[in-house]
Amino acid sequence: MSDLPSLHLPPEDIQTDDCLISYDYMYNPTLLKGRVAFITGGGSGIGFRIAEIFMRHGCDTILFSRSMQRVSEAAKKLQAATGQRCLGLAGDVRDPQSLNAAVEESLRTFSRVDILINSAAGNFLCPASSLSFNAFKTVIDIDTVGTFNASKILFERFFRDHGGVIVNVTATLSYKGQVLQVHAGSAKAAIDAMTKHLAVEWGPSKIRVNSLAPGPISGTEGMRRLGGAAADAAGIWPTIPLQRMGNKTEIAHGALFLASPLASYVTGTTLVMDGGSWLTSPNHLKASLDLWASGMKKEKEPVSENK
Numbered sequence: 367m368s369d370l371p372s373l374h375l376p377p378e379d380i381q382t383d384d385c386l387i388s389y390d391y392m393y394n395p396t397l398l399k400g401r402v403a404f405i406t407g408g409g410s411g412i413g414f415r416i417a418e419i420f421m422r423h424g425c426d427t428i429l430f431s432r433s434m435q436r437v438s439e440a441a442k443k444l445q446a447a448t449g450q451r452c453l454g455l456a457g458d459v460r461d462p463q464s465l466n467a468a469v470e471e472s473l474r475t476f477s478r479v480d481i482l483i484n485s486a487a488g489n490f491l492c493p494a495s496s497l498s499f500n501a502f503k504t505v506i507d508i509d510t511v512g513t514f515n516a517s518k519i520l521f522e523r524f525f526r527d528h529g530g531v532i533v534n535v536t537a538t539l540s541y542k543g544q545v546l547q548v549h550a551g552s553a554k555a556a557i558d559a560m561t562k563h564l565a566v567e568w569g570p571s572k573i574r575v576n577s578l579a580p581g582p583i584s585g586t587e588g589m590r591r592l593g594g595a596a597a598d599a600a601g602i603w604p605t606i607p608l609q610r611m612g613n614k615t616e617i618a619h620g621a622l623f624l625a626s627p628l629a630s631y632v633t634g635t636t637l638v639m640d641g642g643s644w645l646t647s648p649n650h651l652k653a654s655l656d657l658w659a660s661g662m663k664k665e666k667e668p669v670s671e672n673k
């Protein structure tokens with residue numbers, strides 16, 4: 367047998383919103399040289415790691431989210447670690463005006479935007495019977511409407527005339543009807559539909575549109591909010607085909623593939639990156655309800671390790 371490393375081995379990652387300590391290139395380091403990416407939700411979690419991996423491949427980035435402090439601190443770390451330029455801009459994806467102003471500022475600074483990553487989202491565990499009308503609407507507004515807003519603004523301001531790539535970060539929640547997730551599952555399913563509609567309408571304008579659907583990813587707010595610790599404690603990971611959680615670097619590599627010329631003939635599809643999880647994971651109804659009843663309902667804003 368050869369002593370080659372396993373093809374299942376995950377790349378390095380760290381649990382916090384900090385840059386990697388070391389990075390082994392698998393793709394050409396100039397893969398995104400000269401490109402500019404606008405990343406909603408890029409100040410934390412999966413969006414942050416996507417920004418880092420893109421920058422390590424020669425891309426400049428714009429991070430867009432509600433907290434100016436979050437995006438400007440993230441931008442500083444990313445610039446220091448990669449030597450590329452990164453601009454933190456504050457706004458809300460639900461508010462087209464703030465997005466429009468951010469895109470204008472991005473174009474003033476970089477003169478182009480080639481890639482849009484829609485990673486901004488909101489989620490929490492809640493049974494449908496306890497979910498307020500406004501709570502359901504809020505998640506649809508951030509995830510689905512926010513994705514449409516950013517896509518349409520980038521289309522009008524740059525992609526229509528110059529082409530571009532959109533990667534929508536979605537989820538597998540709707541595939542089997544995940545409990546306590548009607549809001550986020552519906553929101554992400556609608557985005558997967560939007561991916562196909564926009565891929566068809568905008569393909570002739572040289573715009574590729576794809577979704578990337580992660581499974582459980584370590585070191586993220588999503589995991590903290592949706593029962594990652596309980597899932598860890600219950601030892602559920604061996605029940606999924608690849609028998610572990612994914613990490614943020616793995617998801618960023620999927621986004622890099624979709625955003626780059628490696629995916630030049632890929633549009634209108636969803637890349638599921640979940641270790642096969644949704645195929646085999648049971649729908650933990652009782653455990654999820656117990657978790658929600660034991661405190662998540664009252665906390666509304668669970669404390670994050672990263673804040």
Ligand SMILES: CC/C=C\C/C=C\C/C=C\C/C=C\C/C=C\C/C=C\C=C\C(=O)SCCNC(=O)CCNC(=O)[C@H](O)C(C)(C)COP(=O)(O)OP(=O)(O)OC[C@H]1O[C@@H](n2cnc3c(N)ncnc32)[C@H](O)[C@@H]1OP(=O)(O)O
Pocket residue numbers: 487488489490491492497498499500501502504505537538539550580581582583587588589591592593594596597600602650653654657662663665666667
């Ligand atoms: C054996 C195992 C046991 C159990 C576990 C079982 C299985 C788990 C296994 C693995 C799980 C691990 C991983 C899951 C895998 C995949 C995850 C898939 C998808 C992940 C999607 C994500 O999006 S993760 C992103 C997470 N990050 C965030 O959410 C950050 C941003 N969030 C926010 O800003 C807020 O939380 C927000 C979404 C509420 C929006 O904020 P804002 O606009 O300020 O809104 P508010 O005014 O605060 O609220 C609006 C209405 O919403 C109601 N609300 C708010 N929070 C809650 C809550 N926690 N519960 C219920 N309702 C809530 C609020 O009351 C408002 O409604 P009103 O009617 O009162 O007006």
Ligand SMILES: NC(=O)C1=CN([C@@H]2O[C@H](COP(=O)(O)OP(=O)(O)OC[C@H]3O[C@@H](n4cnc5c(N)ncnc54)[C@H](OP(=O)(O)O)[C@@H]3O)[C@@H](O)[C@H]2O)C=CC1
Pocket residue numbers: 406407408409410411412413430431432433434436457458459460484485486487488508512535536537538579580581582583584586587588589
């Ligand atoms: N974690 C996981 O295991 C999984 C995650 N996903 C998806 O991955 C993406 C990232 O999730 P994750 O890293 O866990 O979570 P994070 O909470 O770290 O990322 C969400 C980001 O969205 C920003 N955001 C939220 N609301 C708005 C808004 N209204 N306008 C602009 N920005 C906003 C937040 O910043 P701020 O508060 O400053 O606005 C935050 O940076 C999401 O799309 C999520 O649905 C999918 C499947 C699994």
